[in-house]
Amino acid sequence: MPLEARNALLLAAGFAPIFPQHDLADAELTAAREIIDRILAGHAPHPALAVDRHWTLLSANAAIAALTDGVAGHLLAGAVNVLRLGLHPEGLAPRIVNFAEWRAHLLRRLARDVALSADPVLAALLEELESYPASIAVDLSPTPEPPEPAVAVPLIIASPHGPLTFLSTTTMFGTATDVTLAGIAIESFFPANRQTADAMATFAGSVQDALSGPRE
Numbered sequence: 001m002p003l004e005a006r007n008a009l010l011l012a013a014g015f016a017p018i019f020p021q022h023d024l025a026d027a028e029l030t031a032a033r034e035i036i037d038r039i040l041a042g043h044a045p046h047p048a049l050a051v052d053r054h055w056t057l058l059s060a061n062a063a064i065a066a067l068t069d070g071v072a073g074h075l076l077a078g079a080v081n082v083l084r085l086g087l088h089p090e091g092l093a094p095r096i097v098n099f100a101e102w103r104a105h106l107l108r109r110l111a112r113d114v115a116l117s118a119d120p121v122l123a124a125l126l127e128e129l130e131s132y133p134a135s136i137a138v139d140l141s142p143t144p145e146p147p148e149p150a151v152a153v154p155l156i157i158a159s160p161h162g163p164l165t166f167l168s169t170t171t172m173f174g175t176a177t178d179v180t181l182a183g184i185a186i187e188s189f190f191p192a193n194r195q196t197a198d199a200m201a202t203f204a205g206s207v208q209d210a211l212s213g214p215r216e
Helices: 001-012 028-041 060-067 082-087 101-116 122-131 195-210
Strands: 049-050 057-060 156-159 163-174 184-193
Touching: 001 101, 028 049, 028 057, 028 184, 049 060, 060 195, 082 101, 082 122, 122 163, 184 195
Parallel strands: none
Antiparallel strands: 049 057, 049 184, 156 163, 163 184
């Protein structure tokens, strides 16, 4: 049971909550912030991001720009919800080659979170995402070969370099006793083939060149 739900049960029973809830910017979570930053930076040149329990983006490394290219500006303004960004028709959805498979994976995961937490924010998000189109035409150039039987659901993104295929991992703080910290997840995307690894290395090089500016 999530720590926030445990606190709610204690309050309902007339007891004070026992799990603190700090803001991520608070001094108490300084070490945690530094750990998150190190994980994100260390995952370069591949995309990685950190989200809170409502899938709101907290931080990301520079490589995430390879995935968000072409996304509508309003989806990247203010508090960015990563699941909304992924499934919205003006978000990543038009570039996701295996959209139906990826959509089903994300909705199952979110539905499981709702069932475990009874969180009204997550429930509203699930209802919103389920209302988005279930199929979106993806313009592929070139068209990828039929995928081999998968051992995990990949994220396949259309790009100028051809389809980019990633497998993701989720990292959480296993011993968290703070509500905020317990809800943070770091999603890291690993290249599932050599083409994707090479494309991400090229992208990282172009970003570094842009940051360095013109050379004399």
